[in-house]
Amino acid sequence: AQSVSQHNHHVILSEAASLELGCNYSYGGTVNLFWYVQYPGQHLQLLLKYFSGDPLVKGIKGFEAEFIKSKFSFNLRKPSVQWSDTAEYFCAVGKAAGNKLTFGGGTRVLVKP
Amino acid sequence: DAGITQSPRHKVTETGTPVTLRCHQTENHRYMYWYRQDPGHGLRLIHYSYGVKDTDKGEVSDGYSVSRSKTEDFLLTLESATSSQTSVYFCAISESGSGLNSNQPQHFGDGTRLSIL
Numbered sequence: 001a002q003s004v005s006q007h008n009h010h011v012i013l014s015e016a017a018s019l020e021l022g023c024n025y026s027y028g029g030t031v032n033l034f035w036y037v038q039y040p041g042q043h044l045q046l047l048l049k050y051f052s053g054d055p056l057v058k059g060i061k062g063f064e065a066e067f068i069k070s071k072f073s074f075n076l077r078k079p080s081v082q083w084s085d086t087a088e089y090f091c092a093v094g095k096a097a098g099n100k101l102t103f104g105g106g107t108r109v110l111v112k113p
Numbered sequence: 114d115a116g117i118t119q120s121p122r123h124k125v126t127e128t129g130t131p132v133t134l135r136c137h138q139t140e141n142h143r144y145m146y147w148y149r150q151d152p153g154h155g156l157r158l159i160h161y162s163y164g165v166k167d168t169d170k171g172e173v174s175d176g177y178s179v180s181r182s183k184t185e186d187f188l189l190t191l192e193s194a195t196s197s198q199t200s201v202y203f204c205a206i207s208e209s210g211s212g213l214n215s216n217q218p219q220h221f222g223d224g225t226r227l228s229i230l
Contacts (some may be wrong), residue, residue: 034218036221043222044156044203044205046218046219046220049218090155100146101146101158101219102158102172103148105153105155106155
């Protein structure tokens, strides 16, 4: 069965620090890849998505992610975080010919002012 | 934000009682999904629908049923609630599926917090 791993469960960092969250998936075929963010008490919002083309994807709020097919990874990055980036981040994978997403367990990010 | 309304937003009920959660969308999207969110597990798909009266199981479908009699409404029913079904339930919609040839993201509702005592 397909699985999605987010290895960091909790990340604490200070404002202006750089952020990188790891995401690895197990499925060997072609996939669609997503990062979602959930701010405290809110629903999930789409940060960015990758379907094909340039493996470096830029999303909203200054986030970007890089798809490395050989490593089955889709890591999320932001060069300089703000206190408002405090949230939980979820990686999700949709596989070919399927209509379902598989989510990782999430990474809670706390940005200290 | 996508027009998705979940009701109720909060519910407390007792073990063994039936519970129905409703998801209503105003986007006329074909696909609708029900997830549960539990700490450390992320979101897990319960059931999804790819059209009126067309539904399929997700990875954690046991103990849950769904119905979709209209494009805009997708109901999730717990026939006899158990304490293990205490969770936050999210509805999502997408214009098409999320597989390779249907590259549309899912948009989520605000969630229903369900507590079963």
